[in-house]
Amino acid sequence: MSPWRVAARRFARNRPAVRGAAVVALMALAALAAPLVTADPLAQPDPVRLQDRPPSSTHLLGTDPFSRDVLSRTLHGARVSLVVGVGAALLAVTLGAGVGLVAGLAGRRTDQVLMRGVDVAMALPRILLLLAVLAVWENAPAAAVVVLIAATGWFQTSRIVRAAVLGLREADFVVAARALGAAAPGIVRRHLLPHVAAPVIVSASLDVGNIILLEAGLSYLGLGVRPPTPTWGNMIMDGKDVLLTAPWVALAPGLALVVTVVAFNLAADGLRDALDPRMAV
Amino acid sequence: MSGTAARAPLLELRDLAVRFTGPDGVARAVDGVDLTVAEGETVGLVGESGCGKSVTALAVLRLVDPPGHIAHGSSVRLEGRDLLALGPKEIRAVRGNHVALVFQDPLSALNPVLRVGAQIAEVIRAHEAVRRSTARWRAVEMLAAVGIPDAERRAAAYPHQLSGGMRQRVLLAMALACRPKLLLADEPTTALDVTIQAEILELLDALQRKLGMAVLLITHNLGIVAERTRRVYVMYAGQVVEQAPTERLFAQPAHPYTEGLLAAIPRLEERRARLRAIPGQVPPATAWPSGCRFHPRCPHAWEKCRADEPPLLDAGAGHKARCWLIEEPDKRKK
Amino acid sequence: MLGFVARRLGFAVVSVAAVVLITFLLVHAEPGAPMLGSPERTRASPETVARQRALFGLDRPLPEQLLRYAANLARGELGESFVLHRPVADVLAEAVPNTLLLGGTALVVSLLLGLVIGAAQAARHHSRTDTALGVLTLVLYSVPVFWLGLVLLLVFGERLHWLPVSGMTSAAIHDTLSPLGRALDVARHLVLPAASLALVQAAAFARFQRSALVDSLGAAHIRSARAKGLPERVVLWRHALRGALAPTITLAGLSVPYFLAGSVLVESIFGWPGLGRVTYDAIFARDYNVITAAALVAGVLVAIGNLLADVAVAIADPRVRLDR
Numbered sequence: 001m002s003p004w005r006v007a008a009r010r011f012a013r014n015r016p017a018v019r020g021a022a023v024v025a026l027m028a029l030a031a032l033a034a035p036l037v038t039a040d041p042l043a044q045p046d047p048v049r050l051q052d053r054p055p056s057s058t059h060l061l062g063t064d065p066f067s068r069d070v071l072s073r074t075l076h077g078a079r080v081s082l083v084v085g086v087g088a089a090l091l092a093v094t095l096g097a098g099v100g101l102v103a104g105l106a107g108r109r110t111d112q113v114l115m116r117g118v119d120v121a122m123a124l125p126r127i128l129l130l131l132a133v134l135a136v137w138e139n140a141p142a143a144a145v146v147v148l149i150a151a152t153g154w155f156q157t158s159r160i161v162r163a164a165v166l167g168l169r170e171a172d173f174v175v176a177a178r179a180l181g182a183a184a185p186g187i188v189r190r191h192l193l194p195h196v197a198a199p200v201i202v203s204a205s206l207d208v209g210n211i212i213l214l215e216a217g218l219s220y221l222g223l224g225v226r227p228p229t230p231t232w233g234n235m236i237m238d239g240k241d242v243l244l245t246a247p248w249v250a251l252a253p254g255l256a257l258v259v260t261v262v263a264f265n266l267a268a269d270g271l272r273d274a275l276d277p278r279m280a281v
Numbered sequence: 282m283s284g285t286a287a288r289a290p291l292l293e294l295r296d297l298a299v300r301f302t303g304p305d306g307v308a309r310a311v312d313g314v315d316l317t318v319a320e321g322e323t324v325g326l327v328g329e330s331g332c333g334k335s336v337t338a339l340a341v342l343r344l345v346d347p348p349g350h351i352a353h354g355s356s357v358r359l360e361g362r363d364l365l366a367l368g369p370k371e372i373r374a375v376r377g378n379h380v381a382l383v384f385q386d387p388l389s390a391l392n393p394v395l396r397v398g399a400q401i402a403e404v405i406r407a408h409e410a411v412r413r414s415t416a417r418w419r420a421v422e423m424l425a426a427v428g429i430p431d432a433e434r435r436a437a438a439y440p441h442q443l444s445g446g447m448r449q450r451v452l453l454a455m456a457l458a459c460r461p462k463l464l465l466a467d468e469p470t471t472a473l474d475v476t477i478q479a480e481i482l483e484l485l486d487a488l489q490r491k492l493g494m495a496v497l498l499i500t501h502n503l504g505i506v507a508e509r510t511r512r513v514y515v516m517y518a519g520q521v522v523e524q525a526p527t528e529r530l531f532a533q534p535a536h537p538y539t540e541g542l543l544a545a546i547p548r549l550e551e552r553r554a555r556l557r558a559i560p561g562q563v564p565p566a567t568a569w570p571s572g573c574r575f576h577p578r579c580p581h582a583w584e585k586c587r588a589d590e591p592p593l594l595d596a597g598a599g600h601k602a603r604c605w606l607i608e609e610p611d612k613r614k615k
Numbered sequence: 616m617l618g619f620v621a622r623r624l625g626f627a628v629v630s631v632a633a634v635v636l637i638t639f640l641l642v643h644a645e646p647g648a649p650m651l652g653s654p655e656r657t658r659a660s661p662e663t664v665a666r667q668r669a670l671f672g673l674d675r676p677l678p679e680q681l682l683r684y685a686a687n688l689a690r691g692e693l694g695e696s697f698v699l700h701r702p703v704a705d706v707l708a709e710a711v712p713n714t715l716l717l718g719g720t721a722l723v724v725s726l727l728l729g730l731v732i733g734a735a736q737a738a739r740h741h742s743r744t745d746t747a748l749g750v751l752t753l754v755l756y757s758v759p760v761f762w763l764g765l766v767l768l769l770v771f772g773e774r775l776h777w778l779p780v781s782g783m784t785s786a787a788i789h790d791t792l793s794p795l796g797r798a799l800d801v802a803r804h805l806v807l808p809a810a811s812l813a814l815v816q817a818a819a820f821a822r823f824q825r826s827a828l829v830d831s832l833g834a835a836h837i838r839s840a841r842a843k844g845l846p847e848r849v850v851l852w853r854h855a856l857r858g859a860l861a862p863t864i865t866l867a868g869l870s871v872p873y874f875l876a877g878s879v880l881v882e883s884i885f886g887w888p889g890l891g892r893v894t895y896d897a898i899f900a901r902d903y904n905v906i907t908a909a910a911l912v913a914g915v916l917v918a919i920g921n922l923l924a925d926v927a928v929a930i931a932d933p934r935v936r937l938d939r
Contacts, residue, residue, distance in 0.1 A: 013304065123918060123921065124630075124914070124917075125872045125875055125910075125913045126876070127872065128909075128913055129638075131894070132638065135899055217880055240765055243769055257759050258754065258757055258758050258762075261757035265753060342842060344842055377842060381842070382842040384835060384838070384839060389834065390835050392840070393858070393932075394857050403845065404845075407846070455843065
């Protein structure tokens with residue numbers, strides 16, 4: 001049985017991880033289906049009479065200060081969070097793996113230069129850079145947020161990948177492959193990548209939760225994807241002013257955040273335990 | 282050899298069974314082992330990886346971690362005392378004190394962030410009420426006793442600063458600091474170069490004679506067993522499959538597995554194109570074969586072997602083997 | 616050992632310089648002018664913007680601006696805040712200690728809490744306690760810190776009225792209190808914001824510490840230690856914990872950026888007058904000098920955190936010291 005099948009079986013036996021993955025899938029489905037099943041999140045049907053109404057049969061999660069349906073906005077908010085979370089994690093991991101591969105495979109000088117650069121980059125406070133750019137960028141689309149978050153978060157992955165590549169370079173099977181005349185790209189693809197894939201996958205999946213929280217924090221501050229487009233963060237921003245009179249406005253997106261991030265973390269833990277049982281505790 | 286049978290043995294294992302519960306079922310890593318070690322005796326416990334010999338040693342000191350547990354009905358006696366019935370404090374008083382266990386890889390067996398002298402002193406202070414300074418100079422003495430030059434300075438070193446051979450000596454010093462009556466040595470030389478191996482074994486011999494200590498030498502290296510032990514137990518699939526005085530085992534092995542092990546050792550005088558390996562593989566501990574556990578790999582197996590598990594049968598002169606061939610030697614194929 | 620520290624120190628200086636440089640470039644690359652906000656929002660004509668920029672010397676070539684800034688910095692001169700009309704140094708001198716108080720308290724509390732929970736879990740590996748604590752830490756770890764702050768504010772501040780909801784002091788009566796009274800007043804205001812920050816990070820530390828300790832407890836030398844007959848207490852504290860301490864200390868040092876980010880969020884919720892608030896306001900108002908100076912302070916704090924983490928690890932793990 002291939003190691004991937006073995007890992008898949010191990011994952012399947014981990015009940016919390018499976019539940020987490022199920023919730024993630026459900027959330028994704030809800031996000032996809034949102035425009036089809038719920039009202040327009042931007043519509044303000046009746047600013048006077050429908051403002052801040054508590055949950056009812058017509059508005060399952062109530063309405064917000066602008067008489068918008070909270071349930072609809074929450075589901076639409078999932079789209080941003082999921083896209084940014086998964087997108088930025090994937091992009092960051094790709095960037096990091098790329099740099100790590102190059103550093104690990106290249107000569108000492110390149111490696112040193114690259115890694116010093118990474119060290120310095122890691123010292124930069126991420127929040128500051130994101131704040132500085134996003135504060136100025138008024139209408140930053142979600143894609144921009146993805147790129148920015150990824151660009152400030154790939155460093156750890158590059159170190160992991162570089163370490164794995166360095167370790168494998170001198171490994172017997174790689175030396176053997178080279179002795180048999182295999183070319184570098186082939187070696188990278190068939191021997192190195194599978195070994196590096198596991199820690200990279202784990203790193204990426206563990207990142208998603210944090211990125212979702214980061215994006216929420218940024219939109220809570222009024223940055224990134226701005227109102228009226230709903231994100232969980234900016235919904236909480238809207239809700240904090242009416243926290244006492246209409247708590248559901250901030251509660252719904254907050255709970256959605258917690259549930260989603262818990263689900264991602266459970267699934268990520270399960271992935272880690274499945275791919276490297278030595279790390280499983 | 283038979284003189285020691287009159288006195289009660291130092292260590293007596295009877296029907297020792299250790300089980301591990303895992304996702305794939307229950308692994309019966311040790312399945313009914315009887316073993317004795319007399320005072321001052323050197324006994325070998327031989328087998329391939331996965332036969333349960335290391336777990337046996339751990340079980341003696343009750344160091345088997347969950348999900349493993351020592352099965353009910355097992356008996357472990359030290360000088361007649363039932364070790365399995367002892368409370369936690371009492372068993373701790375035995376560990377490192379009356380019975381010491383030395384592990385395979387000295388680098389990982391030593392704590393990397395503590396100095397070696399401190400690690401030896403720790404054992405002494407755990408069992409004897411001595412002052413710190415006393416424990417410290419006794420540790421230095423032990424280091425000298427195991428042949429480490431410049432012991433006083435070396436005591437302040439960290440494990441990674443020492444060579445492999447020296448680390449093994451440190452492990453020995455740690456184990457013998459409280460002058461145990463029995464040393465369980467699990468692969469004491471496997472991680473070392475051949476020349477260092479010889480030195481360590483010589484050292485072990487000398488210390489054993491000096492302390493009157495018994496040694497259970499656990500290894501897969503038949504060469505060491507041949508040189509250094511009085512009696513040998515051969516383990517396979519969680520059971521003892523043969524036991525005999527060493528010379529007799531090597532001269533006239535009774536169990537096909539032992540024969541296979543001995544035949545597999547390449548000899549200089551022979552000219553062979555291929556090594557004589559035992560066909561097949563060790564089965565998983567969750568599914569030992571029916572009947573005689575060796576039957577799938579045995580060249581002489583017949584129906585009885587598949588159906589009935591043989592007990593240890595007497596082959597005379599302290600020699601026992603778990604094989605039906607003892608009763609029916611004519612079934613042996615040529 | 617000394618060489619090790621010197622090398623790390625040199626590196627810290629380089630990273631701080633990089634932080635300042637990058638912030639400077641970012642800030643000056645933005646359109647607009649101080650106090651005018653973004654070009655889209657203000658109705659200022661291009662001439663007004665140009666004039667404003669010239670007023671503050673922003674029309675000069677970038678390298679010249681950079682050199683001037685560096686020269687001023689060397690003199691300890693941080694410039695003046697365009698918006699607040701005060702020396703930046705004064706603004707920071709007021710704000711930074713407040714953030715240090717908040718962040719520092721949160722860091723210490725979260726580290727201790729995390730260590731204790733992680734150790735409790737590892738010692739009772741796979742027991743009910745372990746699972747229960749594991750669930751707790753997982754949920755806390757997944758909560759957005761600003762939402763937690765809002766919830767705490769709602770429950771403890773508004774509904775129960777146990778703790779104050781805003782500011783660092785009870786402005787009305789603070790000056791009339793004795794020194795001890797004043798300290799207590801600040802402490803009362805500190806509880807909720809620090810708790811918001813600390814709870815989430817404590818969960819992170821606990822998760823990490825649990826896994827590090829379980830690893831450590833499974834290591835071969837732990838078995839050796841037990842085989843020597845040492846009491847379990849000694850095995851845990853002297854052998855297992857020592858090994859697991861180093862990575863957790865590193866994590867603590869590396870968590871400084873997290874606390875800085877969190878402080879931006881938490882300070883705005885609780886009205887805590889610290890660096891986070893100042894930075895946030897400055898960014899929106901294009902108060903360049905304040906932004907750059909704040910970046911400098913943030914960079915220094917992060918560098919100090921990393922440095923302390925490295926040094927602490929070298930003390931805890933001798934293998935690191937003797938390596939390069």
